[in-house]
Amino acid sequence: MSNQHAQSSMNGYTKGFIGSLVLTIIPFYFAATKMLPHAVTLVILFACAIVQVVVHLVYFLHMDRSEKGQWNLLSLVFTGIVVFILIAGSLWIMWNLNHNMMM
Template sequence: MANQPHQTGYGDYIKGFIASLILTIIPFYFAATKSLPTTTTVMILVACAVVQLVVHLVYFLHLDRSEKGMWNSMSFVFTAVIVLILIAGSVWIMVNLHENMLL
């Protein structure tokens, strides 16, 4: 029984969809009504975005503690590291070019 793959039912997808919908509506409400200060609205937006990222990773990409989920997690982390290296390298090159073009 321990080697059986994790079976994902429609219930998990529905839970993820509802959570994503709620986490999308909350920032839209505060941004549209402007009922809070701008900094608070931005903090709510960022917090909802981070929680929504986790919801997507768990419910839709199935990153969990199972064996297959661990391989998916390692692939995700590897991809994230490569993307961060590309972004950091691009910014570094652009800053260096900007400094050298001013000479």
């Protein structure tokens, strides 16, 4: 690994860390101070959470428009599908067991 590549990689991780830190402090501040109505605080919390997921995907999991980033994205989508199938199948089986056992 070249020194320039290591430096650019470190810059990306630093930007991601600072972004994650800011996106954690903002909702924590609004939740702790209760200076805004509950509904507005929830909107801020969910907005920061969504942006933080994007920051993690881009800076730490390297989901970009490069060819390698597209393969990473495909792997993430496949993992999401498998997790969805496992959770949905488990819930379906448990619901049917509950329905059949309760008679």
